[in-house]
Amino acid sequence: MAGESVGSHRRGYYLYLIPGFVGLVVIVIGPQIANFVLSFTAWKGVGTPRWVGGQNYQRLLTDDQFWGSMHNTLLYMISMTAIPVLIGIVLASLLFDYVRDQFGEKVSSFFRAAFYLPQILPLTVAGVLWGWILNPVGVANAILKTVGLGWLAQNWIGDATYALSAVSLVIVWVQVGYCLVVFMAGMSRIDPALYEAAQLDGAGWWQRLVSITIPMLAPEIFVVVLTTLIAALKVFAPVFVLTQGGPDDATLAPSYLTYYHFFTTQRVGYAAAVSTVQMILTLGLAVIFLMFQQRQAAKGA
């Protein structure tokens, strides 16, 4: 009975989807198609693109810069996903399970807000600050020298040995807050009775974390890992602000390579090819993850 009336009115609702759909086409789908088409052309950014077939992709296969940037992406995945997720879980559990009990809600909220602050700060601003901290005559080295650890002082962002780690450190600093906040929200969903029962049985903080928190947080962990992996594939701002991909391409990321070819070498077609590969990887990753999640959800049900 109800089904019939919904069915007959359903067509009218589609009208309301039009504005959103137009936005999607103009801002997301259109440029993606344009980008895909451009990746088969040679184009300087003005004038008429010239069709070159698969030449850009062929060039991609032998481009050391591109492969170097893909290699760096793997490392950015560690600093954007693996480390922040691990630190995020431990910190969230500490704040939720220990700090809140011992020091109260306010202290716990304060730390949560403080860890989240880097997410709110514009990365361009944070990047400039980190640049001042990490440059050879910067704050980090000045402090090390003052406390007598001058031998530890390094040319953090200017030496290929440390540059990638230095950029990664800044990324971890930014990402931890995001993981922490999502995990803490997830923890408030877990039935406190589970913890109480475990506590009565004599389980310590670490045991509770491993046996209750992590399994129960699986959906949140899943979302955070997916979103941060996608972000790692697209990382740009920290690299742009801190090192411009240097020294000698040691911190280069695919997005920066795209930007470089689009805006400075005027190989727009080639830049489009790099970003098409990037897009396919991102989409592939997302699809695999979503399929995996669906299977997990089905199992759970």
Place this chain on the structure above:
Amino acid sequence: MKIALSKVALVAAASLMLGTTAYAQDKTFNIWWYEGADSAQGITWTKALEELKANHPDVTVNFEQKTFDQLQQSGSMILNSAEAPDVLEYNKGNATAGLVSSQGLLTNLDDAYTAQGWDKILNEGQLVLSRYDDLGVYGSGHIWGISTYGEYVSAFYNIDAFEKAGVKVPTTLEELTAAFETFKAQGVTPLALGGASTSGQHLLASLAYTKADDTWVQNYQGLKAPLDGAPYLFAAQTLTDWLAKGYITKDSTGMNDDDASLQFTSGQSPMYVSGTWNLGNFSANIKDFKWGQFVIPTPKFSVGSTGNLWVIPKGSKNPELAKEFISLLLSTKYQTEQANNGGVSFAADPAGVTNPVGANASAVFAQIAAKQGLGFYPDWPVPGYYDVLNQKDTGLLQGTLTPEQFVDEIKQVYDDAQASQ
């Protein structure tokens, strides 16, 4: 279809980058430049714009401060859109002004050059970068832009520190090395360097020019032949040698030009190799010591050129006002004003220039220009070469590239561009 779509994407991208820009209306004059407000050009141009306003009280003048990077990276898209202003400062060179002129986005200034009397102020040598041919290569063809100032790279030095250390201003490369050695022996790192920035590649090019003749510079800048790496090999070897001897520090790979120039202005390093665009900053901020500049000793060529160009976009609604503004900037009054603000002028009245910095810089530029020794900038021949030189320069400075590898890597990119033009 694909062109239409890409245009949509472009306009979207360009308008995102520009933010909101008011559409030109009647009696509105839109003008952009990116020289800093406290630079000699910025101060002078602001005053000239005031005079233009006073001469045309019925016109609303809209000035927007841009940055070099904005126009370096998206200039062609802006000029290709309805957002372009009536007149603007535009980056000189094949990859920028040359590209947009060859795409028909600029107004031809051949007639204005004589009609406005600019031919009586400028000479053909100062027009080399104003002319671009049909392919957008500088040096011949129509006049597409006008420069009203010059610039060159030299060594800035701390006169007080030189006197204290008993060092004379070097006139040969050997004397320069000896000066470095004297400072080094006294525990001072003699040369501040922004290895990841412009000053790194300008130092390399200055050293390369010590081994360069006319043919090499013309071939190099004109992208006429595969790169003859010998001058760069000498430059790279010299740089690694200086690094090994401690004349420059390995830390320079983590420093940009701002960090490096701070080493000079704060008195920590007695020398810094960079361009005349620092003159305004140094005049304003160095209070504790006397400073001067000397040209890096080369047989003929220095890194330098006439300045960026004033161009009038094809869609300019006020081309006459634009020309009037350029004429103002070339007038003796504002050329003198510019030199007095520490800038490099073409046609200042020597009697009217009271600022020794501007007078000296204008005189040095005139000398270099007179022997036709403007070697231009090392990143010009190949689009994107600026980043390549920065990346490879840091590789050299941090020791991951040998001088031979350095030359191989920059040669590969150069020859690639040379072959595919």
